[in-house]
Amino acid sequence: MQPPFAGITRRPATAEATEADSAWITRVSAEPSNQQQSQAGSGPLDGLHFAVKDNIDVAGLPTTAGCSAFAYTPSEHAHVVERLLRAGARLAGKTNLDQFACGLNGTRSPYGPVPNALNPAYVSGGSSSGSAYVVAKGLADFSLGTDTAGSGRVPAGLNNIVGLKPTRGLISARGVVPAAQNVDCVSIFAMTVSTAAKVLQACIGYDEADPFSRRVTMASKPLPAKFRFGVPDTLEFFGDKLAEAAFTQSLEQLTGLGGTAVTINYAPLAQAAAMLYDSALVSQRYTAIQAFFDAHEEEVIEPVRSIIAKGRQYSAADYIRAEIDMLALSQVAGRMWQEIDVLFVPTAPTHYTIDQMQADPVALNRNLGQYTNFVNLFDYAALSVPSLMRPDGLPFGVTLIGPAGSDWQLADLGQRYHHATGLSLGATTRSLPEPAPIAALQAPATVRVAVVGAHLSGMSLNWQLTERDATLVEATHTAPDYRFFALANSQPPKPGLLRVEPGKGAAIALEIWEMPLTHYGSFVALIPAPLGIGTLTLADGSSVQGFVCEAQALTTATDITHLGGWRAYVNSLTHSTN
Known part of the structure; x- marks a missing residue:
């Protein structure tokens, strides 16, 4: 067992909570006694406070995955948490989430919905809702989420912060409660790309105890000064004219940074996105918590229960066919990389209120994943960055997507894009600092x-x-x-x-x-x-x-x-x- 944290505050599973408290499940005091948990003063993240989504293990603190009946107290940190503490970061607490990381909206939790950091009437995005909220409000310097279908990106786009979804396997998922283990990854939220990139550097490390950990050949040079970016040939904003206008402005901004837009065939990407929940692939969600779910199905809230239960109906043959279909779609989609350097999409196509989402939780949640679900299925890297504030005061974010190993290239371009916006940081009034070099990139010869x-x-x-x-x-x-x-x-x-x-x-x-x-x-x-x-x-x-x-x-x-x-x-x- 790791040394205990001091000043622990745990919140019971209840929808009744203040706006700020709704983002947390467990808080940890910043008392000096907690610094035995980090290598304070000795690492690249010294002085930074972080939060972790409560499906990631922290020794001595309960891991709930948003379900108190499932909760257990681990004796070891998740591999990624251990690396962050060794790098000098200090834990602030564990955050609320859509139960079992199943959702993109932030309202599917018995601990209550997490509101948007800029307008509490609206959803925060999920499933990493609390992790995004605490960063946007300045309650943590960075946080960890997880991303299966967009949970590390949608909350970033809806809260005016950066969401870095790394190449799968770069960060060990040992000690993380899986949602769909073969496509999950740990993600990073931060106010700036440079902070997210610094955290990623500290997190990366091959872990032989994680069957999905891998050594990835990373692109070490920035994208060319003149680059080509892909834009879907069909764009859907579900009637949100402000979002549609915002993306048009975003296209102009990326063009101003040296990009040339290239229209790409979005059909195979959209088909893959649909398969995540509407094919045998959904059985991954059932497999992830099968023993608990079969014994305690009634403890899982709706609509999470119905989504996970759906995974029971498929056979092994159904699953194999779905995997083959996914590989075929990936082959077709991969042709776009012959024409483009990066794919450019809205992070989310629209923004819903909490009341709207709770009235139609399945259809509206699916809408939020319009541009995210396919990314991990095709083994791509992605980075969501703020783009602008809409006339109604809601943030609009965009996502840069590249092949596996393009993480540093995306960070370099994403930082240039973000800093060109002149936006404030998150839900604060603080200005963007000066951009910092992405240390892992080598300048081209x-x-x-x-x-x-x-x-x-x-x-x-x-x-x-x-x-x-x-x-x-x-x-x-x-x-x-x-x-x-x-x-x-x-x-x-x-x-x-x-x-x-x-x-x-x-x-x-x-x-x-x-x-x-x-x-x-x-x-x-x-x-x-x-x-x-x-x-x-x-x-x-x-x-x-x-x-x-x-x-x-x-x-x-x-x-x-x-x-x-x-x-x-x-x-x-x-x-x-x-």
Whole structure:
């Protein structure tokens, strides 16, 4: 048994609770005696307080999964909790959830519904409802949820916070009460992407005691500056015009960050999403708690009881057929990655009040999963980030989705997107801090090249740089040791740069561009003789790769050194014809 926590407050299963209390099932005091549970001052998460969804084990505290009859007190921390405490984080408590992590709305709990952090008349989203609420309200720096069908994303989108759903198996699920074990994963809520990414780094670790833990090859470079993002060919907002308008604005924002929208076939993704509850795959939910459910079915609340009981009706053959159908859909859906770098969807298509949800709990809950259910089934990574506040004061979030192992790429793009919104943090009035580098990403290898003629900004061949994701670094000059010529009979017109003896040349204007090294070879291949790439000395004495010219080609060229650069030469031609 781990050393006990001090100052524990446990809430009985009752719908009667204050708004803030409804998010918690067990609170833990921040007294110094609790710091024996962490390596305070010794890890990357030192000083951060966190909460865990109450289907994740914390030694000495009951794990209820939202059902008091199911509750047990573990003697060991869940693997992920142990890692967080070792990283210096401090536990604040365990949070309310849709019972047995079955739901996307936050109202399916005998401990009472968890309200939305910005408008308590509305749902918080589930099943990780309490974990999202305490972060949005600033009661915890980050929290753990779980995500099977969107429970780590929908509550983030509805509460104006970040929801990071990692690649399955990156974080061990040992010590987590499963919902559907072969598609579950532990998820992370935080105010900012950088905090969520820091927590993910602390959580990642192969665990041989978890049959679903795995070592994943992670993409280590950001997405290209110019990227393609997929948008479903059919979009459903269930009559919510404000959500529809919000997504249109979100598309414009992502385009402004360098993205190009590509329409993708959403049918196989939608078909997979439907199968999660409307096929033999739902038997996973029954299997997860079969012994308890068969003995205590009456202790499980509706509609959770009916959903889990539905899993009894399927045979092993039914389940195998469903798995084969899912693999076939995954193959079809996977073709989209040949055309796009990232998939972009609303986190949730609309927002319901608690009263609306309780009046029609199954259909409206299904609606909230319109853009989430397929992600774990297809082994994708996802990141939900805030996008804007709607005119009615409700938050609207968007989700970036990528193949397994794209977690750091999504974090990099998601942070850029989130910080471009200028939104406040969660349900607070605090402003976004400065963005922080995603430490796990390596900057792509680049090369700098100096251009002096038709490749300058606004000139006829500049597109050869920009289509290779090159960016302008600075405009400067060579050292005063070069002669500059306009080549004869070149189309489009081009200059030639020649190094000469000190005192016989001049400083020539140039631009320095930086491009990914992977594109450099194709750029150099476009350079026609007598031009080539050599080493240029700049005015400050440093060196850079740049355009040079063979000396014999300059015998018929016009010396334009006195003009100091190609742009001045082009301007002189224009003036001479006027």
